[in-house]
Amino acid sequence: MRSLAVVVPKPDSQRAIDGLEDEGVYDDRRKVREHDADHVELPVTAEPDAVPFERAIAQADPDPRAPDLGDRLRERGWSAAERERAPSSWAVLGSVILADFTDCPRPGEVGAALLELHREADTVLDRGDGVAGEHRTPDVSVVAGDGDTETVHVEHGTRYALDLAAVMFSPGNKAERARMGDATGPGERVLDMFAGVGYFALPMARAGATVTAVEKNPTAFRFLAENAQLNDVAETLDTILGDCREVDAPADRIVMGYYDALGGGPVGDAASTPGYLDAALDNLVSGGVLHAHSAVPEAELWERPLSRLRAGCQRAGRPAPTVLDTRRVKSHSEGVFHVVIDARVP
Structure with a gap:
């Protein structure tokens, strides 16, 4: 089976996904796939009209979207009780995943699984105790990935450059x-x-x-x-x-x-x-x-x-x-x- 995908630069991936979803052509039944060191392949049902992309390709062996975090942890041998203590939600902000690991056993394994789910990301952070002090400084720590906390997050076309460890x-x-x-x-x-x-x-x-x-x-x-x-x-x-x-x-x-x-x-x-x-x-x-x-x-x-x-x-x-x-x-x-x-x- 051959399925359509569009190739976009990694830094633009979340903005492109948001646009594809708005346009109604994002195929959430398949995973985002790494194309090369600088690009990802975003699965689509048709070529988009409004979202910019470098080229469209046919994927010969498309990857079905991974079931969920729980399934990935089950594959790693996690018990049902352990999976209950894993983060139930998280946010992908540019190339950084932010989650609450307060009661989570073996956070590094969860972080690795989250990076498998979100190929556009390269760092997972524990959001810790929120923000503190007059300057509202976040209390975060690196759980997995390369530890780069600076990123550009895109929402509704607005680009936010920030360091999630500092602001x-x-x-x-x-x-x-x-x-x-x-x-x-x-x-x-x-x-x-x-x-x-x-x-x-x-x-x-x-x-x-x-x-x-x-x-x-x-x-x-x-x-x-x-x-x-x-x-x-x-x-x-x-x-x-x-x-x-x-x-x-x-x-x-x-x-x-x-x-x-x-x-x-x-x-x-x-x-x-x-x-x-x-x-x-x-x-x-x-x-x-x-x-x-x-x-x-x-x-x-x-x-x-x-x-x-x-x-x-x-x-x-x-x-x-x-x-x-x-x-x-x-x-x-x-x-x-x-x-x-x-x-x-x-």
Whole structure:
């Protein structure tokens, strides 16, 4: 049996797969196959119209897609009880696989199996205890592969260069990143107060908005500036290294992508230092839209974040906000959810 595949460079493989899936021609019944040291073969049901590729080939002996991680571990002699303790999910970010190995026996064997499942990847990381400290530094360790933690991850056409051992990147925020690109457009002024490597700033700049992106972690800032160039938005994405509470940037839309962004009153070394919400409202024009992220226990949804938002508006002498939308982005921890409130402030 001969089956069709398209040959693409390895760094472009995940972006190409996403595009092929969107186009409806990706054949998920077959595995991605290594073509040579620099290319992979992506299985397709027909030649794509929108996704670029170097050439189409006929595979004489196509590889059926491997059943799943559990089957591969069973082949390695893992018992049912051991397989239950293996990661149940993982994320492929460019050439890096990120998973939680907290209770997993023999992580190296699982890492090797994951690399067999995802030929486009070359490193497997244990995500450890998440992120820590003011700069939200990830706690990761290499489980398998060559250990290269720098990669370029592509989502909905946006390219994110990053080092997963040095800067935070949450796979669970994928839909929110795409949604922010859809929420804005040409002519709009946007302030991203916690930009990181450009999680939200890049999709919004690519949509045509003029974006001011603020980040205080020097490593994340370096990737933010690089990603502005990588995505051809350097002319409309102004990057600032520093504390977002000290930035004067009037905006029609402000993104506060930090769990403690709604934390009540003044924060910092002096009472005169404004809180994050205070600083946001100082920059948000009348009628502007605020996207406020928060981590909230389920029992306090939605009263706690909404009451903090209303209190902040009252402190700033602004009228009560109009809530446009509330969303649960993902589970943050047991009984706690990462949520977003969209509100228009008169």
